Amino acid sequence: MKVKPHILVIDDEPQILRALRTILEAKRFQVSIAATGEQGLAFAASEQPDVIILDLGLPDIDGVEVCARLREWSQVPVIVLSVRDEEKDKVLALDEGADDYLVKPFGIGELLARIRVALRHSAQLHGSPEPVVRGGDLEIDLARRVVRKKGKEVKLTATEFNLLAYLASNAGRVLTHRNLLEKVWGPEYTDNVEYLRVFMSQLRRKLEQDPRHPRFLLSDPGVGYRFSSDD
Amino acid sequence: MAEPPESRLRTPALFPILIRHFLALGLVLLSTGVLFLLRSSLNTSTIALLYLLPVLLCTMLWGLGAGLSAGSLAFLTFNYFFIQPYYTFKVIHTQDITALVIFFLVALLISQLVGRAKQNLIAAEAREQELASLYEISSSLAGVNRREEIVQILARQVQDIFLAARVEIEVLPVSDEAGFRLSLPDEKAYRQDPPAWVVPLETARGVGGEIRLWRKMPFAPESENSMLAAIAAQGALALERAALTRAENKARVLEESDRMKSALLSSVSHELRTPLSTIKASATSLLSGEVEWETEARLDLLNVVDEEADHLNQLVGNLLDMSRIEAGALEPNRQWNLISEIVSVALERMKRDLEDYRVEVDICEDLPFIPVDFMQIERVFINLLSNSAKYAPKGTVIRITARTENDHTMLVQLTNQGPHVSEEHLGSIFEKFHRVTNAERVTGSGLGLSICKGIIEAHGGRIWAENLAEGFAFNLVIPLTWNGRPATLVETEN
DSSP, X not given: XXXXXXXXXXXXXXXXXXXXXXXXXXTTOEEEEESSHHHHHHHHHHHOOSEEEXXXXXXXXXXXXXXXXXXXXXXXXXXXXXXXXXXHHHHHHHHTTOOEEEESSOOHHHHHHHHHHHHHHHHHHHSOOOSEEEETTEEEETTTXXXXXXXXXXXXXXXXXXXXXXXXXXXXXXXXXXXXXXXXXXGGGTTOHHHHHHHHHHHHHHHOSSTTSOSSEEEETTTEEEEOOOO | OOOOOOOOSSSOOSSOHHHHHHHHHHHHHHHHHHHHHTGGGSOHHHHHHHHHHHHHHHHHHHHHHHHHHHHHHHHHHIIIIISSSTTSSOOOOHHHHHHHHHHHHHHHHHHHHHHHHHHHHHHHHHHHHHHHHHHHHHHHHTTOOOXXXXXXXXXXXXXXXXTOSEXXXXXXXXXXXOOEEEEESOTTTTOSSOOSEEEEEEETTEEEEEEEEEOSSOOOHHHHHHHHHHHHHHHHHHHHHHHHHHHXXXXXXXXXXXXXXXXXXXXXXXXXXXXXXXXXXXXXXXXXXXXXOOHHHHHHHHHHHHHHHHHHHHHHHHHHHHHHHHTTOOOOOOEEEOHHHHHHHHHHHTTTTTTTSEEEEEEOTTOOOEEEOHHHHHHHHXXXXXXXXXXXXXXXXXXXXXXXXXXXXXXXEEEEOOOXXXXXXXXXXXXXXXXXXXXXXXXXXSOHHHHHHHHHHHTTXXXXXXXXXXXXXXXXXXXXEETTEEOOOOOOOO
16 A cells, blocks of 8 residues: 555546645545546546545536446446435436435545555455454454354344344445345345335344444435444 | 298208198188088179188298198189089179179289288298397306307207207417317217308307208208308307406416515515625625634634524525415325425424424324325425524424324324414415515514425325414324325334
């Protein structure tokens, strides 16, 4: 890994670009900028940035398509920026391989957290995955299929564990309903969101201090779920 | 002489022409028989006078033609049976010739006179009938503004009046309205034959369509033609009037929506400026190098900027939702969702606005799924919570409860300890820009509750407000079925 992580921002709004460049450079990132999808793709191919921040509403090609084309040859983490109007596009971009998304307007703290997760995840892609995921008083041993809360083992059903394990091994990233259903239940279940609702609610009851105000197992309305390991 | 025109419009020709003539001849023969029996006791001139009776009767009953036939036959039989020598058409005495000639002339004259009177009577009756029919049509068309309905009425009346086997009315397309065609009794009748009659639906502004008529009976050109033309004119006028009324309504709706838009714009620009001025003031204070801000004050100003940016964002979100609802483009992306999850996401998002309130949630985890759009229903709760936070006094309780009403609906209630709303305003708080209190004290676009209503109704549910003994309640009824089916149970493995 380079000393200064390299971030490519693909967006056509000059003011957003100006703000992002100032803020990210202050946070010791190397920042490059592309104003169109084509430019962004060309730059990504030649410079190989560590993270790409991608706006969905681009002047030339759709952000979703940029994402799909990028995924044909690169695993670089992509964080999608969208306004609420692009709800469906957002899910589509995630299903097309984007790693995460942020809704405009967003707080910079959120963006930095997403960038950290993305960098960590891309480092994991190259190394071996962590066998144990920790978050607060939770400890998820992926290899031994054991979950402990405050050191005490919690009994989970097979599906509950599979769901938790998949979320935890992607800690910090949002996983779409479709993605979760396909990975945990199988491709023929991709529309049965009710399965997710029930199993997430069970997991929360077993693992969260206050299931009504979850700390680890977060809903991303209209998109999916996210395991948050941040304290 | 031409046949009298087809008489009454409403009654069919009961006796076709030939039968009438036969009846006339029959009556004359009958009279001849009776007179023949009385021949010995009557003289020739009396018989001639009596012979005039059936001729008169025939003319009155069956018209001029029948009267003339009767007169001619009476002339012959009078000559044959009653003028010597009997049983020949020969006439010997001069006075008999005179009697015969006079008889013939009188019969002819009477037939003419009576026939004309009768014809006039018939024509008058027909006109009256015609006027009555036209009046009936125009009064049944009055106040009808749907083209389909007008055409339906028109077709039925034409079919009734003209005893048509089939009536077809075609309306041509005008500007933004498609043309259409209506057929009585149905399309199949007389499909191959060309229509017996075609009349345009025409007004000063042009031809708007056509009436086509099929029937077996022959048409009487004069009276029926003018009648049909009059009906067509009525129909065309009704169609035109309906078009004008619709155009006027449309204009009124546009005007109304224009009015709403300017109300929205003025409300929105006010609401946009409020957070913007706060942001501007804070940012410029921080930028100006004149004052050394203490850390705490700096933080305060920055927090204000952050909060006001959130308010602006929420306002924009509401505007977008409202425009979608207005455009009828708010299509819920339904999925099976848990009400408890939606409520807790909404509460999480509203954390900052609700920190001065005690929020109590009483929702059983085992409630069935609801087929709703997660984000939209979340927005409903956000708006209801935001409304509660605006009106209910700080430090009070906001409570959310949910329970199933029956197999088909769930009742969700959000109560706060806010002030009562007078009964007559309870319904109108869900209208756009409606505010119970004066606008200065409470901020917001005045759109929140109308968005809630739009969303809940798009889901096939219901929302209403209610004053409680202690506080205020919003009630939501949300359907539990999707395309008529409830959610399937999910096997939980526990």
